[in-house]
Amino acid sequence: MELLKERIRKDGVIKEGNVLKVDNFLNHQMDIGLFNEIGREFKRRFADERIDKILTIEASGIGIAAIAAQYFGVPVVFAKKAQSINLDGTMLSAPVESFTHKRRYEVIVASRFLRPGENILIIDDFLANGCAAMGLCQIVEAAHARVAGIGIVIEKGFQCGGKLLREKGLRVESLAIVDGMDAATQTVQFRD
């Protein structure tokens, strides 16, 4: 998606440790015009899939999924990262190792929001080692629902997540794939 690549070139900041900071438009301040185009593009790419629900993970996935959901006309469920007294009923959970925070946590979804046989589109802001997406897939499987696809805004193609998910036969659509980035020169190489 050219518009997204241009924005990453313009506003992305490359930090040490293979972290791309895009908080100017994606995951702190949010450019809703761009989110609209991202939502439209996800719909175009998954036009041939039946989607009953979008599943994402708090916090950064929520805004993106909410805007995209308007193109699909389906509800959004977001996995929570902490137990809360507001969580009741049967819970589905999976362990996730955070790439940016370097810690392990459980992601939790109330089973009443993912029903057997539903077709689920997973959406997230980044794909790095694939832990977050894998955890969400595990939750979908535990609900006896089906992962119809995985929509990612920025995939870091030099990390293993995309390869792992595709090798499992999952359909991953990433709107920008970064094949390399250099903190010294602040340059990003995209896959064509």
Ligand code: 5GP
């Ligand atoms: P994974 O589980 O695929 O290793 O990492 C995905 C999660 O880590 C995403 O939900 C995202 O929040 C975060 N993440 C991974 N890499 C980056 C990055 O380079 N920049 C930012 N801002 N977040 C990242």
